[in-house]
Amino acid sequence: MQKTDYSKIACTYNNRYKENYLSNIEKLLKQLVFDNGYKIILETGCGTGKWIKSFDDLNLKVFGLDYSLDMLKMFDRGDSKAQMINADACSIPVKDNSIDLIFCVNAIHHFPDKKKFISECKRTLKQNGMITAFGVDPYCDKEWYVYDYFENVYQNDLKRFVPVDSIKEFLNSKDFRETDVSIAEKVFNERIGGEVFNDPFLKKNHSSQLANLSNEDYEKGMQKIKTQIKKDPKTIFKTSVVFYMITGKK
Numbered sequence: 001m002q003k004t005d006y007s008k009i010a011c012t013y014n015n016r017y018k019e020n021y022l023s024n025i026e027k028l029l030k031q032l033v034f035d036n037g038y039k040i041i042l043e044t045g046c047g048t049g050k051w052i053k054s055f056d057d058l059n060l061k062v063f064g065l066d067y068s069l070d071m072l073k074m075f076d077r078g079d080s081k082a083q084m085i086n087a088d089a090c091s092i093p094v095k096d097n098s099i100d101l102i103f104c105v106n107a108i109h110h111f112p113d114k115k116k117f118i119s120e121c122k123r124t125l126k127q128n129g130m131i132t133a134f135g136v137d138p139y140c141d142k143e144w145y146v147y148d149y150f151e152n153v154y155q156n157d158l159k160r161f162v163p164v165d166s167i168k169e170f171l172n173s174k175d176f177r178e179t180d181v182s183i184a185e186k187v188f189n190e191r192i193g194g195e196v197f198n199d200p201f202l203k204k205n206h207s208s209q210l211a212n213l214s215n216e217d218y219e220k221g222m223q224k225i226k227t228q229i230k231k232d233p234k235t236i237f238k239t240s241v242v243f244y245m246i247t248g249k250k
């Protein structure tokens with residue numbers, strides 16, 4: 001599996017959140033914490049700590065784990081008491097039965113061994129603790145103009161991602177209970193003609209999809225978009241992405 005170099009992405013990563021992006025995921029996470037009275041939570045693949053920050057106002061013990069030191073360095077700590085851990089999600093350096101909630105957002109597809117990650121969650125979660133993973137599924141949804149204009153990006157995503165139903169199966173195979181897949185959030189927008197160049201996701205080092213391309217392939221895709229706009233300045237560039245939530249209880 002192609003490994004994304006997050007040192008190239010880290011300094012511009014937070015731009016994606018300028019559009020109040022994925023606010024429902026924050027709501028769902030907080031709801032899980034409230035409903036279950038969870039006190040100790042861990043985000044694996046926490047990156048720059050966007051989700052970690054959303055727990056600042058609650059009286060919780062929060063840990064963020066990421067293998068990219070450059071992403072962790074972008075964590076804007078402020079008054080946060082969260083502890084950041086530089087480690088691999090497939091080998092979580094915490095004691096058995098010690099965490100209430102392990103979650104990840106847009107990260108599980110990067111973990112090299114998803115089954116090992118899920119075993120680690122089983123080991124480190126307390127009884128009745130929960131794992132929840134949020135992410136997209138290119139096997140179900142592929143209405144994203146980036147897939148149409150940049151060669152092999154869709155095919156690469158099929159290699160990098162595991163269908164959400166398979167993740168649920170992995171949870172079942174590790175005896176997680178009450179496993180479920182639901183829709184967490186939908187992102188839809190249409191940019192017309194040259195407006196597409198305002199899309200932060202079109203920048204080379206903004207998403208793992210484009211960061212993983214060679215400069216040459218990236219330029220080819222950009223050229224395709226420019227040619228299309230010349231041909232039809234009213235071309236619609238559509239993004240219709242569904243974020244799923246997969247859960248299971250120990």
Ligand SMILES: C[S@@+](CC[C@H](N)C(=O)[O-])C[C@H]1O[C@@H](n2cnc3c(N)ncnc32)[C@H](O)[C@@H]1O
Pocket residue numbers: 006044045046047048049050051065066067068071087088089090104105106107110111112
């Ligand atoms: C798309 S970012 C998501 C960051 C954050 N969860 C968010 O939603 O803003 C994916 C993150 O997963 C991290 N990551 C990838 N593989 C990892 C691994 N094996 N262990 C821990 N973190 C990993 C990357 O360094 C990156 O920060």
